[in-house]
Amino acid sequence: MMLADPSKKYRRMYQRVDLPNRQWPNNEINKAPIWMSTDLRDGNQAIFEPMNIEQKFKMFQMLVKIGFKHIEIGFPSASQVDFDFTRKLIEENHIPEDVYIEVLVQARDHLIARTFESLQGAKRAIVHIYNSNSPTFRKKVLNVDANGAKQLAINAATKVKEYAAKQPETDFIFQYSPECFSATELEVAKDVCDAVTEIWEASADNKVILNLPATVEVSGPHVYADQIEWMHRNLQRRDGVIISVHCHNDRGCGIAASELAIMAGADRVEGCVFGNGERTGNVDVAAIALNMYTQGVAPELDFSNINEIIATVEECTGLPVHPRHPYAGDLVFTAFSGSHQDAIKKGFEFQKNEEIWDMPYLPIDPRDLGRDYDAVIRVNSQSGKGGIAYLLEANYNVVLPRRLQVEFSQVVQQVADDEGVEVTAKQIWDLFTNTYVAxxxxxxxxxxxxxxxxxxxxxxxxxxxxxxxxxxxxxxxxxxxxxxxxxxxxxxxxxxxxxxxxxxxxxxxxxxxxxxxxxxxxxxxxxxxxxxxxxxxxxxxxxxxxxxxxxxxxxxxxxxxxxx
CATH class of the missing domain: 3.30.160.270 (Alpha-isopropylmalate synthase LeuA, regulatory domain)
Incomplete structure (x- = not known):
């Protein structure tokens, strides 16, 4: 079976950008953006079993420890768990002084009322409203024209402003997202965004957030960068706007799109720590932050104990971090190829502690993430590790964590090398009990x-x-x-x-x-x-x-x- 003729089924879903003097290709990232974690909202919507309050609280504490200052904690108007979790954070005073909790709400009056009810007594909060303005949504979902979609946003922005005025004890930041921005005509997106910032009286002293999401990734990252730069140049009240980007990964380019968007003028990046999220996921914040780190730019997020972060994310979401995940994967610092191992060993002979990191095959020092060099310089045991894992599971119903697989394979490999004979399942089990149980x-x-x-x-x-x-x-x-x-x-x-x-x-x-x-x-x-x-x-x-x-x-x- 062959793929169908794409010209008969698919079309370009984005507007070409007329930007002949684009500046972003010559720009570099030299400081961290504002980071916003949506692990507790977008990420939570994308798992088999949404987190309970205890799991959300554990994740929230981890996000604070990493260093996020904007944390989207949920959708309190749509979920009782999210409502109760919001109240728990506020009533029990769990929110640090420098952290804004963020809540999402559709542009609908009764949901906005419920959202502000959940925020009673909060010291600071971001209220995030959204509606789609793209041609597909206008025609097939909302049944409105561009002006009708704009009116939805205007009504919601007005309601948000009215409700916020009734809670003067809270330091509110308002956020608006034209959902599916990357598939929306730029003039339409600008028009609705300008209308919202006018209602919210955006200024240098009263910043509002405009989130311009690639809700579904429909183009290459270079096109998204053009779209962001166009908005950066043409938005009214730009000095009162924080441009935020929220990239999904449908084309596998979410990280590139976010990085180019920063170069194009974006001030803020939304995503999940390890890229969880709807469909193919949100952008991977850890990867972007550590990409910056390897270029000498302080990311303002702390991943120095990445194993602990992995354990928390896996426990709370039920989703494993892939062993080949950038930076976080258990195998990303392990060379199975003999030539790779030889180059790494020789590199260590030259690398001094105080020198700029410059190692073959290792773009980052594993120690900076709380890892050590044991798995990096070990003897090749790819086939041995897989065989060990299979025999233990098949014969003893034992499934070892990946890091333990890597470590224990060295024990078995040493015996196999010393004795030069096949190692049986029973011998492997005996080695395991002698090493870890006895x-x-x-x-x-x-x-x-x-x-x-x-x-x-x-x-x-x-x-x-x-x-x-x-x-x-x-x-x-x-x-x-x-x-x-x-x-x-x-x-x-x-x-x-x-x-x-x-x-x-x-x-x-x-x-x-x-x-x-x-x-x-x-x-x-x-x-x-x-x-x-x-x-x-x-x-x-x-x-x-x-x-x-x-x-x-x-x-x-x-x-x-x-x-x-």
């Missing part, structure tokens, strides 16, 4: 424990053997894992935790896998526990990982003894 008895071990529930918290009491003596410990947390860590009182954080059954029926065993990281060190160790009881497995996994941190010199033995 470590629970290496330095410190547990004897007895008791887990109880007190006032909604999990409380654990356990005996730990320290230098031959039993120490009685007690810890409290929101679950068994946090209770155990609080009992140990060590400077370690959980990077990743997984549990699963590795058999079935009466002989079922629970496998717990945990990755612990020493605070401030950016280095971690894995531990595993296998037992009939998942809590026992979790305790064993934590102790095993702690002992392995000691073996690796990341924790000192007397440091652990002093803590417990």
């Amino acid at each position: 470590a629970k008895d290496a330095h410190y071990s547990t004897k007895n424990y008791k887990l109880s529930d007190e006032n909604g918290s999990q409380v654990i009491e356990l005996d730990v053997v320290v230098n031959g003596e039993i120490q009685h410990l007690r810890g409290e947390g929101n679950g068994p894992i946090s209770a155990i860590l609080n009992a140990l009182q060590l400077p370690i954080d959980v990077v990743n935790y997984e549990e699963r059954s590795i058999s079935s029926g009466a002989n079922a065993k629970a496998l717990a896998l945990i990755e612990l990281q020493v605070q401030g060190a950016g280095k971690s160790a894995f531990g595993a526990g296998v037992h009939d009881n998942i809590v026992t497995s979790s305790i064993d996994a934590i102790i095993a990982a702690t002992n392995r941190l000691i073996d690796q010199g990341l924790l000192k033995k007397d440091q652990v003894a002093a803590a417990v």
Whole structure:
């Protein structure tokens, strides 16, 4: 079967831009834009199960920690969860002084009223209204002409201004999006945007945001850059406007379109941390920010512990970060090719700590993201890693996290190289238990424990053997894992935790896998526990990982003894 003749089915969906003296091709990005995260709104709309309030709160805390100052938290007029989450942030005072929460609302009166109800008592907020002005939407969705679409925006902007006046205690910023901007005639987009900024009295002292989205990516990024520069030149009240861009990735060019848009005059970029979003996703903010970073431009966002960010995003969205994802993927710093490895090893011989980073095949220093060099310079084990993962899953129902796959493959590869024979599934399992499970008895071990529930918290009491003596410990947390860590009182954080059954029926065993990281060190160790009881497995996994941190010199033995 062959593709149909495209000339009979498709047409150009954008207007050609008459911009003979375009300036953006000669411009460079020399400072970070204003960043706006839409992970909690656009990203949340694009997952199998939308986040609950607890997951949204965890994601919000992560976004604040990364450094976002504009965070779109939801669609409170359309979702009770989003409404309740907005109220939680405001009433419990979780919003930092320098952060604006943003809420989206359609250009409809009753939804605008509900939105302002959700924002009662907020110190600062962005109210974001939108409607589409593109020919397709005017004709097939809204059944209006260009003037009718403009009137929808005017009515909504007027209502927003009226409602905001009733809440003078809140510092409001108004935002308008002509949805599907990139498929809208530029004169039509300019006309409606100018009408909105006139109502909102945009000025240098009263900035408003005009978001010019590629809601559906319908052209090359160079065309989008022309569209942004045209608006940048021709908008009225430009000194009172923050031009924002919101690029989707339908053609796979969202990052390029956003970067060229900044060069063309955009002041602000909307997107999701790792590119989640409707259809093919929103623009990937981490990639744009780290692209800037590798060019010597401070991105004003902190990705120095990217593994922790990945773990939070994966937990809250249920979506994995691809192993080949730019910068964040588990395999992006791993060279499987022998020639690549040789070049990287030679590059390390020349690279000095204080010099400008200049390495073969590595555009960024993995240490800047909280990674180390172990996976970069390891012996080629592509086939070995895949075979190990297959045998463990097929024979023991064990699926290892990707970073653990990479690390454990080195253990198996060493045995295969030393013995020169095939490594069986049982040998692989024995190597795994000897490396990650048996470590629970290496330095410190547990004897007895008791887990109880007190006032909604999990409380654990356990005996730990320290230098031959039993120490009685007690810890409290929101679950068994946090209770155990609080009992140990060590400077370690959980990077990743997984549990699963590795058999079935009466002989079922629970496998717990945990990755612990020493605070401030950016280095971690894995531990595993296998037992009939998942809590026992979790305790064993934590102790095993702690002992392995000691073996690796990341924790000192007397440091652990002093803590417990």
